[in-house]
Amino acid sequence: MTFYFPFHLVSVSPWPVLMSFSVMSMMINLLMMLNESNFIMVLLNFLLMLLLMFQWWRDVIREGAYQGSHLICITAGLQCGMVMFILSEVMFFFSFFWGFFHLILSPSVEMGNQCPPMMGEAFNPYNIPLLNTVILLSSGVTITLCHHAFLSNKFKVSLLMIIMTLSLGVIFTSFQFFEYKESGFTISDSMYGSIFFLSTGFHGLHVLIGSIFIYINTVRMKNKEISSFHHFGFEACLWYWHFVDVVWLFLYIFVYWLIY
Structure with a gap:
């Protein structure tokens, strides 16, 4: 008597442990960069992580697209894992907003009891930040149109949208790089900076990680590895x-527009 078992045995992989060491090395190199202004090791570590x-992703794609291991239960587990990851990212940014609102609602004496403090000129929210908002929201529209076109088997339209x-x-x-380059204050200028x-x-x-994510899916879509x-x-x-x-x-409304 045979039983249906929807899960598969993942082959032995060195990538999880190597990635963990790479992430640890990246944090150490970032701390060294802040103290010594040496970007070489951070760049090399970033290339290693890529x-x-x-x-790692090549092996996962091979399991799902070519070996047929990602059945309904496997996909449901992957969906749950992605939701948990996004929720952890929500809490990550929530900590920044918590610190920001504590800063503007109760500015310290060292900041002159005001926020933003007396420092360089703050960013005008109606210049590059507004343009970046339009660009990012437009990208959300295009990737949604890509998804709908892909579900309708309009592969050329979906490829154009992605x-x-x-x-x-x-x-x-x-644009964010140019904004940082022209900034009138630095990360060391008070708590606000x-x-x-x-x-x-x-x-x-x-956004950079998401762009890499989109690029990989663009290649997979072009190679007909997904349906x-x-x-x-x-x-x-x-x-x-x-x-x-x-x-x-949220960043545009609170960090740029509310402070201006």
């Missing part, structure tokens, strides 16, 4: 990108 992500989304993500990152650059900087990092009924990797990318959009809306 290589490990490529190898390329537009990737382009908008790159443009957003470029620290919270501003930490919150917007980590959001920019999430309209088996494409959880693309759905996870969609959830992540919408999460990035929502976080940016």
